Amino acid sequence: MARAQLAGCRTWMPGNMPGTEWAAHYDELAARFGLTIDSIGPDFGIEPLLDSTAASSTLATFVSERTPLVWPAGHDLWRIRLHDPTPVYPHSLIRRTDNPHPALTALRDHLTSAYPGRPDSGTWTPKWARRAAPRP
Structure with a gap:
């Protein structure tokens, strides 16, 4: 689906608290692709979010392709893959270079192997x- 087709939908992301990293992510995503992000309302979990989305013809939300979902019976919901470009939530692993603990290397290797072939x-x-560009 082209992002232009989503422009008329309200994208509900309850729980996006102003001033948080995830709210900043979705705010910039909305500005870049002409989406409307609505963060009003409490976050009661994925089931109520799916119920509300299914009950509306103008409501959408974001879920990862790896989000484990059980589609409720009777809900006419479908997942639309966004690509070209694919929005990616920024994750970081920060560690001190002077910390040689082997678990840190094992964690990094595990996270890297979980997404083999991720496009650059x-x-x-x-x-x-x-x-940012590397410092000299």
């Missing part, structure tokens, strides 16, 4: 999360 291009992250 065709993804979108907010400007504030993009890797």
Whole structure:
């Protein structure tokens, strides 16, 4: 689905608290692709979110392709893959270079192997999360 087709939908992300990293991510995503993010309302979990989305013809939300969902019976919901570019939530693993603990290397290797072949291009992250040029 083209992002232009989502422009008329209200994208509900309850629990996006102003001033948080995830709210900043979705705010920039909305500005970049012309989406409307609605964070009003409490976050009661995925089931009520799916119920509300299914009951509306103008409501959408974001879920990862790896979000384990059990589609409620009778809900006419479908997942639309966003790509070209694919929005990617920025995750970081920060560690001190002077900490040689082997579990840190094992964790990094595990996280890297969990997404083999992740493309270096065709993804979108907010400007504030993009890797800065290396310092000389």
